[in-house]
Amino acid sequence: MSAVQGLIPQPSGLDREDDVLTAEGLTKTFGTRTVVDGLSLRVGAGEILGFLGPNGAGKSTAIAMLTGILPPDRGAVTIDGLPLGGRTARTAKSRIGVVPQEIALYPSLTARQNLRFFAGVQGLRGAARAERVDWALEVTGLTDRAADTVSSYSGGMQRRLNIAAGLLHRPKLVFLDEPTVGVDAQSRGLIFETVLRLRRELGMSVVYTSHYMPEVEQLCDRIVIIDRGRLLAEGTRDELVAPLGDGLLRWELPAGAPEAVRRELAAHGRVESEDTPGGTALVITAHDLARALRAVTDLAVRHRLPLTGLRLDRPDLESLFLHLTGRAIRDGS
Numbered sequence: 001m002s003a004v005q006g007l008i009p010q011p012s013g014l015d016r017e018d019d020v021l022t023a024e025g026l027t028k029t030f031g032t033r034t035v036v037d038g039l040s041l042r043v044g045a046g047e048i049l050g051f052l053g054p055n056g057a058g059k060s061t062a063i064a065m066l067t068g069i070l071p072p073d074r075g076a077v078t079i080d081g082l083p084l085g086g087r088t089a090r091t092a093k094s095r096i097g098v099v100p101q102e103i104a105l106y107p108s109l110t111a112r113q114n115l116r117f118f119a120g121v122q123g124l125r126g127a128a129r130a131e132r133v134d135w136a137l138e139v140t141g142l143t144d145r146a147a148d149t150v151s152s153y154s155g156g157m158q159r160r161l162n163i164a165a166g167l168l169h170r171p172k173l174v175f176l177d178e179p180t181v182g183v184d185a186q187s188r189g190l191i192f193e194t195v196l197r198l199r200r201e202l203g204m205s206v207v208y209t210s211h212y213m214p215e216v217e218q219l220c221d222r223i224v225i226i227d228r229g230r231l232l233a234e235g236t237r238d239e240l241v242a243p244l245g246d247g248l249l250r251w252e253l254p255a256g257a258p259e260a261v262r263r264e265l266a267a268h269g270r271v272e273s274e275d276t277p278g279g280t281a282l283v284i285t286a287h288d289l290a291r292a293l294r295a296v297t298d299l300a301v302r303h304r305l306p307l308t309g310l311r312l313d314r315p316d317l318e319s320l321f322l323h324l325t326g327r328a329i330r331d332g333s
């Protein structure tokens with residue numbers, strides 16, 4: 001059970017006037033399994049929203065519904081005030097860009113030829129097309145390599161060109177699905193720069209999925225965490241980690257450790273128990289980490305308990321995640 005569930009800020013006031021996306025009660029069931037369950041969220045104009053969840057949480061299914069690829073069983077989405085269904089679906093969809101994880105480019109064509117092709121698919125012609133292709137190359141840092149074939153590109157450059165292709169129609173909102181997976185540090189930096197420029201220069205909004213927490217902490221204005229298809233927490237990075245207190249302290253105790261240990265530690269914050277192969281681990285969400293640590297060492301001396309299984313964690317999204325879901329953001333990591 002989580003240490004902070006119930007203390008996390010929940011979505012505040014949907015349907016703000018400048019929201020570029022609102023979703024209400026999105027639900028999707030495959031067979032007997034409800035994969036997304038009553039999900040509501042919003043994205044503000046110019047906002048970079050981190051969209052997180054452990055493997056199998058329902059992110060891809062939710063994003064497919066948010067982008068009009070998959071119709072929800074229940075619930076509704078608006079893009080820029082337009083329902084993403086019925087008569088307005090086409091216009092609503094034209095205001096979003098979707099950049100999937102998979103590279104969807106023609107390797108034997110140059111970067112510019114690829115973008116000219118995709119711009120044509122978007123209905124751009126003539127000077128407008130040339131201007132937009134130049135812009136997309138520039139904003140993703142690929143102008144110098146525009147005449148090279150994609151097959152000669154590094155993985156990171158291909159990823160940036162993939163992003164450029166999703167920006168050609170200048171959407172109001174772009175979905176970036178794990179845009180930095182497997183890319184080199186330089187491309188990662190350039191992708192960050194691109195995201196920040198899109199917001200700064202065009203007021204574009206971004207929904208950003210990533211398993212790399214420091215990246216999300218650095219880039220995203222607000223973060224939504226889902227698990228088992230439901231919204232688990234939503235807020236700024238600081239709002240989200242605030243309930244974790246000053247720090248987390250995890251102390252593995254042998255079987256038969258006195259109950260008094262737990263009682264005394266409760267004075268220093270919320271205490272939870274986890275079963276371990278050798279006994280129990282107490283997880284203390286400490287108000288004051290230094291004092292909690294002193295209490296632990298004091299208890300260890302008094303009750304002759306080992307300190308070898310003691311670990312301290314900074315409150316960050318990674319630890320929040322573990323506490324909310326009982327799992328690391330990526331299984332096996």
Ligand SMILES: Nc1ncnc2c1ncn2[C@@H]1O[C@H](COP(=O)(O)OP(=O)(O)OP(=O)(O)O)[C@@H](O)[C@H]1O
Binds near residue numbers: 035
């Ligand atoms: N078309 C489908 N039919 C049946 N089950 C599905 C279908 N699509 C997804 N699922 C199941 O729904 C659950 C959520 O899947 P989804 O891909 O949305 O999760 P995710 O959060 O994107 O996971 P990951 O981070 O691993 O990509 C998974 O258990 C998946 O097996």
